[in-house]
Amino acid sequence: MKNVVKITLLLLTIVTFSCSSDDSNDNDEPLVFVGSWSGTFSGGDSGVWSAIITEEGTVTGDAFSNTAQESLPLNGTISTEGSFRATAGTAENGATFSGTFTVDSSSGTWENNADQISGTWMGARN
Numbered sequence: 001m002k003n004v005v006k007i008t009l010l011l012l013t014i015v016t017f018s019c020s021s022d023d024s025n026d027n028d029e030p031l032v033f034v035g036s037w038s039g040t041f042s043g044g045d046s047g048v049w050s051a052i053i054t055e056e057g058t059v060t061g062d063a064f065s066n067t068a069q070e071s072l073p074l075n076g077t078i079s080t081e082g083s084f085r086a087t088a089g090t091a092e093n094g095a096t097f098s099g100t101f102t103v104d105s106s107s108g109t110w111e112n113n114a115d116q117i118s119g120t121w122m123g124a125r126n
């Protein structure tokens with residue numbers, strides 16, 4: 001009888017671990033935002049931005065500031081749900097962009113704490 005109980009417990013343990021799954025399916029979900037995007041920003045500064053979103057959720061591009069008359073590197077990330085965060089320029093003196101992407105449009109806010117300016121941004125898939 002002890003062997004039957006041990007075998008039953010062993011089988012239950014094996015079945016439990018073999019049937020469990022990881023419910024975080026983020027790595028399996030395709031990122032629908034992959035591709036080339038561009039748009040504008042306005043407020044305390046204005047200009048245009050463009051970026052490429054990779055399958056890994058990496059965002060790289062540039063933002064052109066009309067006030068500074070220069071192009072700044074844009075680097076950030078996007079989640080599978082479309083939550084976006086990036087920095088244009090450097091962490092010390094750049095602007096932080098945050099917002100949301102949908103399948104074909106994007107929008108949000110930006111702020112530059114060093115210059116105490118902020119505004120909004122919007123964009124679309126190219």
